[in-house]
Amino acid sequence: MKVRLGLDIGGTTVHGIVVDAESHHVIGEQITHPTRHGADGVVTGAVEMISALRTALPSDHDVIAVGLGVPGIVHDGAVTHAVNLGLDHVPLDLAGRVADRADGVLVTVENDVKTAALGGLAWLQEQGSTVDDLALLNVGTGLAAAFLLDGKLRHGSRGMAGEIGHLVHDPDGPICPCGRRGCLELFASGSGLRRQWDGTAAELFAAAAAGSSDAAGIRDQLTAGIAKAISLLAYGLDVSYVLVTGGVVSATPALRQAILDDLRTDEGTSLGKLAAIADRVRWLPSDYPAGALGAALLGRDPAWRS
Numbered sequence: 603m604k605v606r607l608g609l610d611i612g613g614t615t616v617h618g619i620v621v622d623a624e625s626h627h628v629i630g631e632q633i634t635h636p637t638r639h640g641a642d643g644v645v646t647g648a649v650e651m652i653s654a655l656r657t658a659l660p661s662d663h664d665v666i667a668v669g670l671g672v673p674g675i676v677h678d679g680a681v682t683h684a685v686n687l688g689l690d691h692v693p694l695d696l697a698g699r700v701a702d703r704a705d706g707v708l709v710t711v712e713n714d715v716k717t718a719a720l721g722g723l724a725w726l727q728e729q730g731s732t733v734d735d736l737a738l739l740n741v742g743t744g745l746a747a748a749f750l751l752d753g754k755l756r757h758g759s760r761g762m763a764g765e766i767g768h769l770v771h772d773p774d775g776p777i778c779p780c781g782r783r784g785c786l787e788l789f790a791s792g793s794g795l796r797r798q799w800d801g802t803a804a805e806l807f808a809a810a811a812a813g814s815s816d817a818a819g820i821r822d823q824l825t826a827g828i829a830k831a832i833s834l835l836a837y838g839l840d841v842s843y844v845l846v847t848g849g850v851v852s853a854t855p856a857l858r859q860a861i862l863d864d865l866r867t868d869e870g871t872s873l874g875k876l877a878a879i880a881d882r883v884r885w886l887p888s889d890y891p892a893g894a895l896g897a898a899l900l901g902r903d904p905a906w907r908s
């Protein structure tokens with residue numbers, strides 16, 4: 603049996619998965635390792651995960667490709683700006699260095715939100731969907747999106763397609779670590795929430811419901827910021843679905859409902875009714891391994907643009 607390996611290399615853990623190259627179904631046990639940081643650490647960590655996945659496979663399974671998803675900008679196969687992995691602006695030829703130490707198997711590297719979009723399409727198809735276009739919005743520590751358009755991953759001319767977190771949302775807002783003022787990510791992300799609120803999103807919503815005006819203000823900014831990001835993706839590319847993922851959203855049903863309510867207010871106009879953006883939103887289950895699965899599917903036929 604021919605199989606593909608997918609690695610989702612996050613800031614704290616590396617998640618490894620094996621996929622049947624024909625059916626694209628996940629097979630065997632999924633493995634999680636702690637992340638090694640720095641260029642050498644990331645390469646070694648990936649090689650060790652590949653070795654662990656291979657060791658667990660029956661002898662008649664042949665690994666034909668390995669995909670790596672990383673939280674950074676990937677351009678011409680080189681990784682930069684992966685701050686959570688201890689990589690900076692110096693390009694790292696991650697695919698090449700891993701391939702050299704993994705018996706020369708074909709290795710492809712891509713931004714992790716983009717691999718999650720590939721995994722998200724697989725999830726939609728499991729739900730019976732036949733569409734081949736979507737945007738995935740990741741409301742994690744940061745805020746970023748990815749696009750699959752007509753079945754192809756949109757990488758972008760500089761690998762930056764979907765990097766919407768640093769659009770200026772409030773010109774009078776606080777200074778962002780990126781140097782701008784009032785970036786969308788400062789309001790609509792896990793780090794944005796932590797910046798303003800000492801507790802979970804569920805506790806924020808409870809405090810707001812109990813009458814705290816401070817909590818209500820933060821809640822409304824969080825909700826409106828995520829709704830704005832969804833609208834940006836839906837209006838910008840008119841995709842069939844906007845899949846939303848990330849810990850803050852996954853853990854808080856009240857936030858999900860508030861986002862939908864916010865989007866429904868847009869339907870008071872004929873244009874908003876036609877757009878029907880709330881109807882396009884799908885919440886990707888938090889336990890679905892979209893990042894690793896999508897990484898495993900990198901480079902398959904038909905070729906994804908990358």
Ligand SMILES: [Zn+2]
Pocket residue numbers: 767768778779780781782785787
């Ligand atoms: Zn910023």
